[in-house]
Amino acid sequence: MDPHLLRTFVAVVDHGSFSVAASALGYTQSAVSQHIAALETDLGTTLLTRRPVAPTPGGARLMEHARPLLLRLDAARADLARLDQAPAQGLSLACTPLSRTALLTAPLPGEGPHLRVLGREETLQAVTAGEVDLALVDGAAAPSDPLALADIGPLTTLRVAEEPLALVLPAGHPLARRSAVRLADLSEAHWIDAPDTGIPLPRLRVAAGSDGFRARTTYEGTDVLMLGALVAAGHGLTLLPASAARLVEGVALTGLSAPHLVHRVEVVHGRLPEGPARVLAERLGAGA
Known part of the structure; x- marks a missing residue:
C-alpha cells in the first residue's frame, strides 16, 4: 500500500x-x-x-x-x-494544557527554548515525527500505572507527576456537598467532552465499565479556565486534576471513591543526544 x-x-x-x-x-x-x-x-x-x-x-x-x-x-x-543528529543547542518541546505545570519545577535549559501547547494527539504526533525534542502528556490512570498511549514507535516514557482527580460540578449541583462519588453513578449525567483539556469521555467509559458518559457539550479548546466556566454555567461536568480544578471559580469539587484514578503526567521522547533536551528529561525524571 x-x-x-x-x-x-x-x-x-x-x-x-x-x-x-x-x-x-x-x-x-x-x-x-x-x-x-x-x-x-x-x-x-x-x-x-x-x-x-x-x-x-x-x-x-x-x-x-x-x-x-x-x-x-x-x-x-x-x-x-x-x-545522525548532532548535539542540539536549543530546546523544543510540546506539552498538553494540563501537563505544562510540571515545567514550573524544572527550569528550561539552553538558549531560547521553544514551547508549544497542543492537544493530546497533536503533542504525541509532534514528538513522534521529530518536530520537537520531547513532550509532556497527561491523562487518567490507576495509581503508578503508565498512561495508555498508542504504540507509535521507539519512544521512551517516564513518570513526571501524579495527583488526585476532582469531579468539577456547578456550585448548586445536588452532589456538590458529597465528599466523594462513584464514577459509574454518573454515567447518565450531562458531561462536557473536552478531549484536549479534561479527561476524555472514552477513558471514563473504560474506567467505569459503562457505555454512558455522553457529551451534552463539546469543547475543543485548551483553556482550563474556559472549561471550568462552562461547568459553572451548567453545561456539563468534567474531571480535572485537583490543582487545576481549585483555580476555577463558581464550581464545587468532589473526589472519586471508585475507581481509584489519578492524573498522571509523563515525559515522552525518542533518542536524546547530549544537550538541553537530555538535561530537561533528567530534571523532570528526578523531580518525580
Missing part, C-alpha cells in the same frame, strides 16, 4: 472534498482522484462515495488503520534522522 495514496485518502476524508484535499496537499483535483482510484484498485474495494464525499464501510475500516500507519512511518523517519 503506497503511503502517498493513503495520505491522500485521509485528506479527502478529513476535508470531505476532493478539491479541498487537493488544495491542502498541493495537488490538482485530477491527481487526487487518480490517487483514490489507484488505492481502490490496489485494495479491491470502493473506499469513498462521491456525492456526498464520505467513506464507505470499507473506507471507514481503512481509516481505523490509516492514521496509526502514517504516524508509525513518520516515527521511523524521525528515529533514523536522530541517528
Whole structure:
C-alpha cells in the first residue's frame, strides 16, 4: 500500500472534498482522484462515495488503520534522522494544557527554548515525527500505572507527576456537598467532552465499565479556565486534576471513591543526544 495514496485518502476524508484535499496537499483535483482510484484498485474495494464525499464501510475500516500507519512511518523517519543528529543547542518541546505545570519545577535549559501547547494527539504526533525534542502528556490512570498511549514507535516514557482527580460540578449541583462519588453513578449525567483539556469521555467509559458518559457539550479548546466556566454555567461536568480544578471559580469539587484514578503526567521522547533536551528529561525524571 503506497503511503502517498493513503495520505491522500485521509485528506479527502478529513476535508470531505476532493478539491479541498487537493488544495491542502498541493495537488490538482485530477491527481487526487487518480490517487483514490489507484488505492481502490490496489485494495479491491470502493473506499469513498462521491456525492456526498464520505467513506464507505470499507473506507471507514481503512481509516481505523490509516492514521496509526502514517504516524508509525513518520516515527521511523524521525528515529533514523536522530541517528545522525548532532548535539542540539536549543530546546523544543510540546506539552498538553494540563501537563505544562510540571515545567514550573524544572527550569528550561539552553538558549531560547521553544514551547508549544497542543492537544493530546497533536503533542504525541509532534514528538513522534521529530518536530520537537520531547513532550509532556497527561491523562487518567490507576495509581503508578503508565498512561495508555498508542504504540507509535521507539519512544521512551517516564513518570513526571501524579495527583488526585476532582469531579468539577456547578456550585448548586445536588452532589456538590458529597465528599466523594462513584464514577459509574454518573454515567447518565450531562458531561462536557473536552478531549484536549479534561479527561476524555472514552477513558471514563473504560474506567467505569459503562457505555454512558455522553457529551451534552463539546469543547475543543485548551483553556482550563474556559472549561471550568462552562461547568459553572451548567453545561456539563468534567474531571480535572485537583490543582487545576481549585483555580476555577463558581464550581464545587468532589473526589472519586471508585475507581481509584489519578492524573498522571509523563515525559515522552525518542533518542536524546547530549544537550538541553537530555538535561530537561533528567530534571523532570528526578523531580518525580
